[in-house]
Amino acid sequence: MSGWAxxxxxxxxxxxxxxxxxxxxxxxxxxxxHLLMADSHDALRRLKxxxxxxxxxxxxxxxxMVDDDMLRARLELLDVVDxxxxxxxxDEAAIAAWMQALNMMRLVLGERLELDGADLNSHELPEExxxxxxxxxxxxxxxxxxxxxxx
Amino acid sequence: MTAxxxxxxxxxxxxxxxxxxWKVLVWDDPINLMSYVAFVxxxxxGFSEEKAHRLMMEVHNDGRAVVSxxxxxxxxxxVFRLHEHGLWATMEHDS
Numbered sequence: 001m002s003g004w005a006x007x008x009x010x011x012x013x014x015x016x017x018x019x020x021x022x023x024x025x026x027x028x029x030x031x032x033x034h035l036l037m038a039d040s041h042d043a044l045r046r047l048k049x050x051x052x053x054x055x056x057x058x059x060x061x062x063x064x065m066v067d068d069d070m071l072r073a074r075l076e077l078l079d080v081v082d083x084x085x086x087x088x089x090x091d092e093a094a095i096a097a098w099m100q101a102l103n104m105m106r107l108v109l110g111e112r113l114e115l116d117g118a119d120l121n122s123h124e125l126p127e128e129x130x131x132x133x134x135x136x137x138x139x140x141x142x143x144x145x146x147x148x149x150x151x
Numbered sequence: 152m153t154a155x156x157x158x159x160x161x162x163x164x165x166x167x168x169x170x171x172x173w174k175v176l177v178w179d180d181p182i183n184l185m186s187y188v189a190f191v192x193x194x195x196x197g198f199s200e201e202k203a204h205r206l207m208m209e210v211h212n213d214g215r216a217v218v219s220x221x222x223x224x225x226x227x228x229x230v231f232r233l234h235e236h237g238l239w240a241t242m243e244h245d246s
Binding site: 046047048049050051052053054062065066069070073074096099100103104106107110111138141142145146148149 | 180181182183184186187190191194227230231234235236237239240241242243
């Protein structure tokens with residue numbers, strides 16, 4: 001997996017993924033969409049952190065207030081990313097959608113890999129496909145943040 | 152003076168002081184990239200690069216940082232937007 005991935009252009013960021021990268025990312029989007037719609041507590045734990053960790057009642061009312069909107073927004077942004085995979089110039093809103101999508105995938109994989117601070121500091125990721133994907137997504141996000149940051 | 156007949160423990164809501172502002176905290180986590188967290192602070196709150204970086208480092212070094220404060224509705228909106236971006240945010244009453 002190589003290539004620039006994201007290139008800063010005059011009015012935004014251009015997506016530049018090779019064929020293999022495009023395929024992998026499209027598959028990750030399919031997986032994430034399924035997870036979001038299944039609303040599995042374990043898989044999404046890290047995507048739905050508590051706003052009120054010490055107050056069950058306040059937390060329940062927060063969840064009731066935001067969950068539907070958050071799910072809808074997340075599914076919509078996956079559509080934005082899906083459409084841009086073959087190559088697109090991302091405006092500010094699309095850049096935010098891409099960042100959130102890449103980060104959601106990292107959070108789900110990181111949770112699955114049971115990463116803790118020590119693992120990351122020592123760079124001792126388990127040798128399995130999820131770990132390579134996790135690192136690759138981190139690379140993509142890093143490059144996108146750099147490409148989207150004003151000089 | 153007479154002893155009270157019974158003591159009713161107030162629940163949290165009835166003692167809530169509505170005039171006290173809420174603060175929004177972002178907590179350190181091992182997954183989110185430092186550059187991404189700083190970027191989110193800049194875009195969501197309009198912080199300068201320097202301020203966003205300083206707050207991100209505060210999260211990283213101290214485990215948490217207060218990123219905004221205000222009435223409950225504003226704090227809830229900020230937490231929601233931080234959650235949308237995958238950051239680990241909570242809100243609590245300022246003390």
